Amino acid sequence: MTMDPPEFQTSAATAASAVGETILADDKILTLKRSKKRTQGKKSKKAKKTPSAENEGQLYGILDEPNIDYVQFGVSQRFHTWYGTNVYFENGTRKLGITVEGKKNRIKDVEETDSEPSKVWLDTLFVCEYCFKYTDDEQKLVDHDRVCSYKSRCAPGRIQYKSPEYTIRKVKGSKHVLFCQCLCLFTKLFLDNKSMYFKVENYEFFILYKTGSNKPMGFFSKDLVSFQQNNLACILIFPPYQRRQLGTLLMEFSYKLSRAEGVITGPELPLSPFGLIGYLHLWANVIAYQLEAGELSERAEVTLDEISHCTGFRINDIIMALKYMQCIDSDYKIYLAHIRAWKKKQADKGKLGTNTRGNMMIDDEYLLIDV
Numbered sequence: 001m002t003m004d005p006p007e008f009q010t011s012a013a014t015a016a017s018a019v020g021e022t023i024l025a026d027d028k029i030l031t032l033k034r035s036k037k038r039t040q041g042k043k044s045k046k047a048k049k050t051p052s053a054e055n056e057g058q059l060y061g062i063l064d065e066p067n068i069d070y071v072q073f074g075v076s077q078r079f080h081t082w083y084g085t086n087v088y089f090e091n092g093t094r095k096l097g098i099t100v101e102g103k104k105n106r107i108k109d110v111e112e113t114d115s116e117p118s119k120v121w122l123d124t125l126f127v128c129e130y131c132f133k134y135t136d137d138e139q140k141l142v143d144h145d146r147v148c149s150y151k152s153r154c155a156p157g158r159i160q161y162k163s164p165e166y167t168i169r170k171v172k173g174s175k176h177v178l179f180c181q182c183l184c185l186f187t188k189l190f191l192d193n194k195s196m197y198f199k200v201e202n203y204e205f206f207i208l209y210k211t212g213s214n215k216p217m218g219f220f221s222k223d224l225v226s227f228q229q230n231n232l233a234c235i236l237i238f239p240p241y242q243r244r245q246l247g248t249l250l251m252e253f254s255y256k257l258s259r260a261e262g263v264i265t266g267p268e269l270p271l272s273p274f275g276l277i278g279y280l281h282l283w284a285n286v287i288a289y290q291l292e293a294g295e296l297s298e299r300a301e302v303t304l305d306e307i308s309h310c311t312g313f314r315i316n317d318i319i320m321a322l323k324y325m326q327c328i329d330s331d332y333k334i335y336l337a338h339i340r341a342w343k344k345k346q347a348d349k350g351k352l353g354t355n356t357r358g359n360m361m362i363d364d365e366y367l368l369i370d371v
């Protein structure tokens with residue numbers, strides 16, 4: 001049972017523009033979930049596109065609106081897609097690329113003469129939750145699920161973290177090309193910015209599993225060579241597993257990698273709104289720990305450089321986090337008393353903080369990083 005992804009484009013350009021000074025206020029964060037996803041397309045349709053934005057949209061397969069209505073993820077989980085993408089379809093058509101059966105399938109009889117063709121190209125995309133191969137036919141997915149080698153054999157890659165709860169495996173894009181390509185295609189359904197789906201050999205992928213299971217719950221990719229030395233290119237926690245602190249776990253792990261490499265770094269920019277709020281959550285908690293109970297706790301005053309050295313976070317990211325916590329003024333003076341107040345407020349809300357070693361989700365004793 002084989003499947004080749006659609007023809008991949010050859011340019012591997014990735015954009016890294018500044019996030020700027022945007023800080024999401026707490027009340028905005030709470031509305032994020034409701035306002036995002038399928039309304040997103042309407043907004044971007046109205047927005048006037050520059051020619052280069054058009055070209056980038058084409059390069060990355062971005063469409064204005066979701067064109068696949070649902071994903072059936074494995075035999076039992078079904079949910080809406082968030083964003084539109086043409087990367088699953090043959091060039092310039094609404095035909096799905098090659099499926100798990102290795103046959104080209106016509107998905108929907110599109111009346112090309114329709115004055116307004118349907119926005120939904122495909123009602124349901126059936127995706128294997130172990131290897132991310134896809135089809136438009138439910139029975140084919142059921143049949144595939146019985147024989148999927150990623151389900152029955154050992155998961156791919158080398159273990160880099162193994163706690164009683166979670167395992168993270170490093171998978172080389174150059175070695176598991178099809179698995180990584182299919183994973184990247186799947187990501188396009190939930191991330192509209194320029195997530196990469198070609199040239200997977202330029203990346204390594206860190207895949208998250210529940211320990212003892214072969215079922216991926218999320219992942220992040222990392223450039224093998226990054227001029228900005230980013231420690232993470234793209235992150236996704238699959239929708240059924242979101243809001244369980246798993247994004248935090250992977251983000252935290254990405255810093256463990258860069259600390260092992262001895263670099264001060266951070267994720268590739270720009271961040272999506274979810275990426276931004278996820279990172280602010282991690283940065284703020286780790287900084288608060290270091291200033292309150294960690295290496296910098298004895299200090300009456302601290303500089304951004306010192307925080308960066310101690311946490312491994314970039315200075316711009318630290319500034320964003322401190323602004324989000326409302327603990328820094330326009331002259332970059334840091335107010336330690338405000339940090340204590342922020343921490344107390346978080347604890348009162350029952351939010352997860354760091355443990356006594358300054359980690360949120362990762363337990364250092366289970367790290368098995370090879371760099």
Ligand SMILES: CC(=O)SCCNC(=O)CCNC(=O)[C@H](O)C(C)(C)COP(=O)(O)OP(=O)(O)OC[C@H]1O[C@@H](n2cnc3c(N)ncnc32)[C@H](O)[C@@H]1OP(=O)(O)O
Nearest residue numbers: 234235236237242243244245246247248272274275278281
């Ligand atoms: C560099 C880049 O790749 S940027 C692109 C980032 N990726 C995406 O946007 C893809 C789609 N989104 C996702 O996959 C996920 O939302 C991720 C990876 C960003 C976060 O993963 P999750 O496991 O859901 O986040 P996690 O449970 O760790 O949340 C941490 C905190 O972030 C905030 N947060 C996360 N999701 C949400 C949300 N939907 N609404 C409001 N706040 C949120 C909360 O403060 C949360 O802490 P809390 O639950 O204690 O309130």
